[in-house]
Amino acid sequence: MDRAQRDPSDVVAGLLGDERFLAACAQRDMGALFRLLNRRGISTRRIASAVDISQGRLYDYMNGKSRVEKLIIFEQIADAFHIPGRLLGLAPRSWEPTAMPAPEHPTPVSVDGDDVAAMDAFRNADRQTGGTRLYGAVVRHLTSNIAPRLVDADSNPQVFAAAAALTEMAGWMAHDSGRDDLAERHFTRALPLARTSGDHALAANIAASSSHLALQTGDPAAAAHWAGTGLDILGQGTRIPPLTARLHTMKARALAAASQAAPAVWALDQAHQILATAAEAEHPWLSPFDAAALASESALVHRDLHEYDTALEHAEQAIALRETGRARSLAFSRITLVGIHVHRHELDAALRVGHDLLTADPALGSVRVIHQLDTLKDLLVTHRGYPPVRDFLARFADVRRARMLLLADIVPPPREGTAP
Incomplete structure (x- = not known):
């Protein structure tokens, strides 16, 4: 992609692991942040337009003659460049994916054999024949066999995990059918179900799926954010190396799509190292990576x-x-x-x-x-x-x-x- 045509939010996606960028955000030094963006090929005219300030004011910030002080400008900067609100001391922005908070008492992974058998049957058929024809069957299974058990006040958390895993699978099948809007809705519904189950690995896996979908729909900044969210979630529970490798890989895909070569290669190297040294890990709801x-x-x-x-x-x-x-x-x-x-x-x-x-x-x-x-x-x-x-x-x-x-x-x- 031509440097002049780069989307600023794509460039920021490649800077989320850069110490200079993180330091500029932590110190709320927007002049330093603007200089980083400019060095990455974003013109001063485009920066000023995105933040709705004059180029003269922008140059004052970049040259250290003045600093951003107003809350509304920090909010404009965060929204224009898709900088997570927490990095600038702001509340989460409306466009940010909702991360799963850690439950006070994580629930050990526990499964129902019939639910896992159904999941495996759908998964094996999907791998061979594709998800287009299977989507309706998965949705009917969710509606008929899973949903009634969720309303039972005595439901075991494993039912919520099964619902989350099958809802995520429905999302993938919708994606395979060319219905990315429907896939996004399924992934959005799956995450709170996984949160309720207390299964961090399942929730992180859903974040990885959302990262993939964002990449397919042309939003590498959101893809990088979802991959980072998944790594954060996974850090709250038992680590599963193949899933960690998958999340680093999705981050690398997002960064590569945003033309951020060095951080993309670094993230991919992390994935290779983790997967090469990982012992085989079993999880009832995750597809192997x-x-x-x-x-x-x-x-x-x-x-x-x-x-x-x-x-x-x-x-x-x-x-x-x-x-x-x-x-x-x-x-x-x-x-x-x-x-x-x-x-x-x-x-x-x-x-x-x-x-x-x-x-x-x-x-x-x-x-x-x-x-x-x-x-x-x-x-x-x-x-x-x-x-x-x-x-x-x-x-x-x-x-x-x-x-x-x-x-x-x-x-x-x-x-x-x-x-x-």
Whole structure:
């Protein structure tokens, strides 16, 4: 991204772990904060406009001739740049995710075997066939089998954990169906249920899911904030290294999307170190975050940083490690690998992987996969002058039509005047 076009809140997302930034906030030295933003490529005109002050006043702050004193300006700065209120001595801002407070007496993880069995059955089916067709079944299970138990005054906390985990799963399935607005509502509902259960790991896992969703919807600042929230929550209870690694990875993804290379690589290194030395940890409600998942996410971090050689290594590792029963994850990894080959101008290699991708399980019901395939097609269209690419695009169109026919009963048709 061009430095002049950077979103200030994205730059701030990359500074949340910077000692100079934290010191400027703690001392309420807005001149120092503005200088940091300016050095990171945000123009003084854009800073002044965001905070609604004149450039002359901004220069006075930056040169130490005056200091911000008024509460309303601190609030404007926090809201304009998405600086968490606590860093400036303010109340939490309206846009900040709500963190889960620690209960006075955390409840040990306790589970009902039937609830876990249902969760595992949904999870295994989702990995292989995608969440688009399973969403309704999960919601019905929540409504019929879980919700009635929540209203019982004698409900065990494990029921709230089951409700939180399945509500989070419904959010992922909504996301897989292309309904990110619905997914956000599910994640928002899941967090207080996890809080009530006292299961910190489950709550932190939901924060990681919210981080992923924010990243997918183009808000890396919120993604970084949710990853940090998850790490804070996890610090209140028993540490689960794979989940800690996942949260550091999501932070790295957010920072890379915000073009913050050094902190992104640092966060990713933390994830690799934690996962490499971690003993296997079991938790009844969490999906495993393993070496294949980390390799897949690492490829995306380095791709977003335009480090395509390193991205290629991780993408190939992700495919090599991925289990054959994880059809959707394998599809995503192959999509990433094709894109990296294209960026490296290796069209024949890209097409070899692309043909493998098109022969993937046709029953995979994931709108998200189709959307990513469309993005991949747009990347290849710029090379349609190469005959093998033209042939691939023709085959791609046929495969896409076939996949959409399989989802025709649950995916709304495109609005009139929009591209298919």
